Amino acid sequence: MSAPIIVVRGLGKRFSRGGKDVDAIRDFNLEIAEGEFIAIVGPSGCGKSTFLHMVGGFESITSGDLLIDGKTVTGPGPDRGVVFQEFALYPWRTVAENITWGLEIQKRSKAEQKAIVERLLAKVGLTHFRDHYPAELSGGMKQRVAIARTLAFDPRILLMDEPFGALDAQNRELMQEELQTIWNEARKTVIFITHDIEEAIYLADRVIVFSARPGRTKADIRIDLPRPRDIDVKKSKEYFDYRNQIWDLLRDEVLRARAEFA
Amino acid sequence: MAKERYPAWLGLLPPLVIVAVWEILGDAGHLPDYLPPPSVIARQTMAMLASGELFQHIGVSLFQALSGFAIGAFFGVTTGLLSGALQPVERFYEPLISLTYPVPKIAALPLIFAWFGLGDMSKIIIITVSVFYPIYISALSGAKSVSKVHVWAARNMGASRAQIIWRVLLPTALPQIFNGLRIGLALSFVVMFVAEMVVSSVGLGFLIVFAEQNLRFDIMYVAIVAIGIIGFGADFLLRQIGRRVLVGQMAATELRR
């Protein structure tokens, strides 16, 4: 693999809740190269979202290293675009205005903003909804706006925290295909958190299986399915094998996580 | 969380500093007559407590405020719940409440006194009416917030209308009812106080007016402190009761956080 741009070494994250210390992540290691699509699966509460928040710069590092291009992550910034599970759209702004929010911060010209908005609206298929408000949109549409907003400021790295978690199963399938298409054009580096193994296999170059708390890498599986991936790949034997392999690994962790809370 | 960086006792600083400064300036004679230093107020409080005078005034005020509160709360909760349960009831009350809600009931004080005399009854009436509103509104809001499926489940299990109101609407509305009760309780003290200031011969409101007219500023502050403590104490008690009663619901909010 080409030189990694994201390097995680011995990463640890500790939370103090009401006097007790909890290790969300301990001794986590990972290397990601430019243009790789990494999916992380793991049981609930295992720390995968926490890891994403740390890469995004929203949570501090307790121990270990988290380097991007050799420099430690210190705070959030537009080089790592985040797509949140809860969409995080601003209810007082229209679809178009939500997409241009980041561009306004970057002080782009009105003409530039307009061009970018139109391009992205077309890309996510919401051209006719540019003047609607988030409250008027369905969950799937809101997530598309959120994705458009993040793509608008063209981050080098995309961090996606269970972006399709709030969608129904049918919309989820469609959104996976759309994400594939979008990603194929730009080939950004992506860290994608999900519960859904099949989603992970379909989208990613590598699937990282997160252990139960405290989180660390249990397995790092390279997905050798041809790209670009069309929906037929989901019917292939290789896909089926990957799915079983990953679920076997994951199942143990899910049971362990359950036992901890029992 | 960052909040722990600053200890809780910091909150005591501002009031303590103010009291200290007040005392120092007062003793040095830099303050006007109507601002006696805290030590003087404390001494007068002790005197009035010892003579039993203070208890007498507190007792009267408390009785009126709490009676009005109790009656107003009773009617507020029952009417609110009924309105939440039965559309016709709500449709009857809704225009009345929404038209008169923004109107200060206290404006009717002189009229009530004229109609019902200057005695306890008038004061309790005004308190009852004032307290009714916020409690009715919160009970109604709480009852309406019940989820359809909860009611359907109850009907599925054969519950009657009355049982649904008592066993489903009331518990659902309880947190909001408690908020309304807190507002109503604070309101009852305010209204009681004002009513006594306007016309009375006993009670904390009267005490303030009396002190003011006789330029006994120390007594005036005793009354102010007394009502402050009563107001705070009553709210504290209510919150404690609320904590016991709402155990299940509060746990739910904690989890969500």
Place this chain on the structure above:
Amino acid sequence: MMIVRWLGRYYSVFVLLAVYELIVRLGLVSPRLLPSLTVIGDQLWIYLANGQLLMHAQVTLYRAFAGFALALVGGVVIGTLMARSRLMERLIEPIFYFGYPIPKIALYPVFIFVFGLGTGSTIALIFLECIYPIAIHVHAGMRSTDRVLIWAARNMGASQAQVFWRVLVPAALPIFFTGLRIALPVALIITLVTEIIGESRGLGYFVTYASASFQYARGMAAFVVIAVIGFALDRALQLVRRRVVFWQRTDVEIK
């Protein structure tokens, strides 16, 4: 058609007014004590025409608004301060948390001595009383902003100031308006109370004076004016809210 629907919605009001008038006409109570609606309407007309009611209304409104405006500014400043600085929050919050259930009207006599009897002390009392709900709501509104909204902004490169003005302020507006909805009637009530207790002008004084002179119809006419004002103010505030917080219809409560 609209009239019929309107009548239907407010039927209980008309029913009660009718019952009231019936009681009066039947002579069940002395007409001096409970004047008929026509007499009240009469007095209302007379005193509106001669400008007296309007004059007193003006005085009352001026006091209420002045105090409310001051409390608005003060409340926003303090609430914002508490939301932005943990230190300020620790120092100031107890005053609001513990001071809330204390009837601040008890301090009115002190204010009279400080500001003299009249508008000054009234405005001071309104300021003190109304600043509480406003500050508390501003504080709560900003603190309860969904953190993903803030994170998204920082993710897009927004500075602290930009996050404040472009995210915290709009996000806090719904709860802020709830605070205003609570504070505005309070301002009016305090004004009237001070006028009832001891004043020489204003609608509260007018009602008291009329009652003391056994002119109950006149007092009730003034009461009608008060009711209309209170109602109109609340509706006006709702209209403003609807335009400013256009993305949210229902009132938001602090949890």
